[in-house]
Amino acid sequence: MPRDLDLPLNSLGLPKAPADTRVVVAMSGGVDSSVVAAVLKEEGYDVVGVTLQLYDHGAALAKKGACCAGRDIHDARRVAEQMGFPHYVLDYENTFREAVMEEFAESYLGGATPVPCIRCNERVKFRDLLNTAKELDADCMATGHYIQRMVGEHGPELHMAADANRDQSYFLFSTTPEQLAYLRFPLGHLKSKAETRALAAKYGLPVADKPDSQDICFVPNGDYASVIEKLRPGASDPGDIVDMAGKVLGQHRGVIHYTIGQRRGLGIGGLSDPLYVVRLDPESRHVVVGPKEALSTRIVPVKEVNWLGDAPLMSRPEWHIMVKVRSTRPPREAIIRPISETEAEVELIAPEDGVSAGQACVFYAPDSTRVLGGGWIWRGR
Incomplete structure (x- = not known):
């Protein structure tokens, strides 16, 4: 009809x-x-x-x-x-x-x-x-x-x-x-x-x-590791837990069991200050730990950007917006500096802890509820 x-x-x-x-x-x-x-x-x-x-x-x-x-x-x-x-x-x-x-x-x-x-x-x-x-x-x-x-x-x-x-x-x-x-x-x-x-x-x-x-x-x-082991048998190889200078502090049972920002379950007790997972290095099978301030991030590179703004992303050298780097966190002030139509650098006005590759960085208009798109965080700090 x-x-x-x-x-x-x-x-x-x-x-x-x-x-x-x-x-x-x-x-x-x-x-x-x-x-x-x-x-x-x-x-x-x-x-x-x-x-x-x-x-x-x-x-x-x-x-x-x-x-x-x-x-x-x-x-x-x-x-x-x-x-x-x-x-x-x-x-x-x-x-x-x-x-x-x-x-x-x-x-x-x-x-x-x-x-x-x-x-x-x-x-x-x-x-x-x-x-x-x-x-x-x-x-x-x-x-x-x-x-x-x-x-x-x-x-x-x-x-x-x-x-x-x-x-x-x-x-x-x-x-x-x-x-x-x-x-x-x-x-x-x-x-x-x-x-x-x-x-x-x-x-x-x-x-x-x-x-x-x-x-x-x-x-x-929520048992990610068991799913990955089924999809990739042998993926959970053990390795060393090291500090940011490379000193071995203990052993782990597989990089896939850890996430950026994790504090509990590291098995390296007896230290005076709490340590957090700050980086995962699958090639060396290292879980790198450090103090909480080592998790702080201001510069977030993103790729596969999907832009939903009215004007093209590349029409400005920078955009002052709000972003979320995790689903559970409220939007925070940031500046997007486009590199191409699908890649950009995001500068957080106030640093965030635990920003991790593989997570999304989602863009919001600063003066409304509008979603302006987002991209994938593609490398660590």
Whole structure:
């Protein structure tokens, strides 16, 4: 049916009646995406639910507190049946392993601290699944992420969620303008997770009281090392714990068991001052430790920059903005100095501790909630 440009925009910002608007909802089986699907179905949209099978069901069924597991697929199907819309499960195991899990293992082996959830959004959900939604003739794809999409003077913009405690902008910085034109985030305006659960109860969804996922979906109980050892047998070779001058202080059971900023569990007690992991050197198999002040960083090089500002990144020699170098930290003042369209140097006005290669550095406008993109921290201090 051709679009009538004289029609008012519907709640998804499209000039069509809801009944004529097909929406693919990415359903993880949790309460957030289930509520999105239920709300859109009640509003009269042509909803199609899609859940991704990202890894082996058998292993997933035994695991609690993670997304995308076998139980979650079952829960998504139950919601679709109750609300009366079609639901499909797509096998993305190979894609997920190649695009997310393999890089996760390689990054850890290289001494970095990767964020696989960002890569999953970038390479699986917002690329492959989004293309599948278009093949299903959907007008847009909706997810349960807590982030806001607003239409500005130059087109769709990405903004932080209304609930700062639920904001997921750090994990979505690599969303491109083309993807943003097609994506919708119906929960981003809610003020609390309690509102989401109240909606789930209103619709009588079977997942209304389901706990939130806590771990990375393929990392049971946060045990990164065991996952990497399965992906890369023999990766956990022992080595020396050394100070910043190279003096051996003890032995470790594998670089992959340590992260930048770690203090506990080093096994080098008896020293007068506390020591922290300040660098990981996989080639020499050294875990380098030092005082807390050695963790302090002001200059952060980033690559694979995704810029969402209105003017081109290279149009200025520097940008005064806010940045996050970890998902759990608030935005801090910084200056971006572009090197190319995809590479930049970020100077933190106040130094941060524990900045690690493999993490994201996410950019924010200094005077609004707008997300200006971000990049990957690509080397240590």
